[in-house]
Amino acid sequence: MTLEALLAAKATIVGAWFVCFFIAERIARAAPPQGSYPRLGRNGGMWLLVLIASPLIVAPLTEWGVNHLIWRRPEMLTSGMAGAGMLIISLVVLDCWTYWLHRAYHRFPAMWRLHEVHHRDEFLDTTSAVRFHLGEVVLSALLRLIPISLLATPLSTVIIFETLVLCGAVFHHSNVRIPPVIEGPLARLFVTPSIHWVHHHAVKSDTDSNYAAVLSVWDRVFRSKSPTKRTVDMKIGVEGIEDKGFFSLMLAPFRKAGT
Numbered sequence: 001m002t003l004e005a006l007l008a009a010k011a012t013i014v015g016a017w018f019v020c021f022f023i024a025e026r027i028a029r030a031a032p033p034q035g036s037y038p039r040l041g042r043n044g045g046m047w048l049l050v051l052i053a054s055p056l057i058v059a060p061l062t063e064w065g066v067n068h069l070i071w072r073r074p075e076m077l078t079s080g081m082a083g084a085g086m087l088i089i090s091l092v093v094l095d096c097w098t099y100w101l102h103r104a105y106h107r108f109p110a111m112w113r114l115h116e117v118h119h120r121d122e123f124l125d126t127t128s129a130v131r132f133h134l135g136e137v138v139l140s141a142l143l144r145l146i147p148i149s150l151l152a153t154p155l156s157t158v159i160i161f162e163t164l165v166l167c168g169a170v171f172h173h174s175n176v177r178i179p180p181v182i183e184g185p186l187a188r189l190f191v192t193p194s195i196h197w198v199h200h201h202a203v204k205s206d207t208d209s210n211y212a213a214v215l216s217v218w219d220r221v222f223r224s225k226s227p228t229k230r231t232v233d234m235k236i237g238v239e240g241i242e243d244k245g246f247f248s249l250m251l252a253p254f255r256k257a258g259t
């Protein structure tokens with residue numbers, strides 16, 4: 001499959017996945033809706049900004065890194081290993097990297113100011129999955145060049161990983177009601193809404209937990225899983241800080257903390 005075909009497949013899969021969950025959470029809700037049109041507008045505005053900037057900044061940056069920052073060919077890993085094996089290893093390593101990067105966004109104040117824009121959302125649904133400050137998207141793409149260069153990850157693998165992460169984010173932010181008999185076993189392997197909503201609980205100790213993106217195992221392995229169980233009336237957001245309008249949020253990382 002060519003890169004163009006992979007990119008088209010990524011856009012089609014993520015778009016269709018988003019529409020399915022956007023409709024599903026209006027048919028079978030887990031929590032009562034609190035979303036307002038201004039909120040949908042600012043979440044959509046941030047997505048639009050990223051969609052415009054991605055082909056101009058993020059995609060060329062990743063392509064440049066894949067082509068120029070190869071540290072060394074990991075012969076030890078690739079020798080005797082089928083392409084599918086290397087693909088799975090790369091996806092797992094990139095997912096682990098995303099977990100630690102997410103922890104870093106919560107750990108370091110300068111990074112938190114970018115990531116806080118995502119957390120200020122006071123309700124969760126599919127639109128929360130695309131609500132990220134452009135600065136965070138660009139910084140994440142830049143830092144992701146580290147594992148990409150160390151593993152000599154091909155661009156096709158990065159595109160497959162991006163598809164998985166985006167679909168995972170839409171799923172675990174969504175307000176879809178999933179029967180416990182399905183979500184329970186699923187959560188052993190993947191990050192589900194019941195896991196990720198706790199990460200958005202407006203209580204600092206819960207916000208600083210449950211960092212995993214796709215595989216839920218990382219929070220158990222690295223001891224960051226919260227014991228809190230999701231409830232339908234759980235307050236979502238950042239403890240002590242309220243959400244703002246689109247332009248205030250865009251400027252928030254460059255202002256005094258919490259304003």
Ligand SMILES: [Zn+2]
Nearest residue numbers: 102115119199
């Ligand atoms: Zn977070």
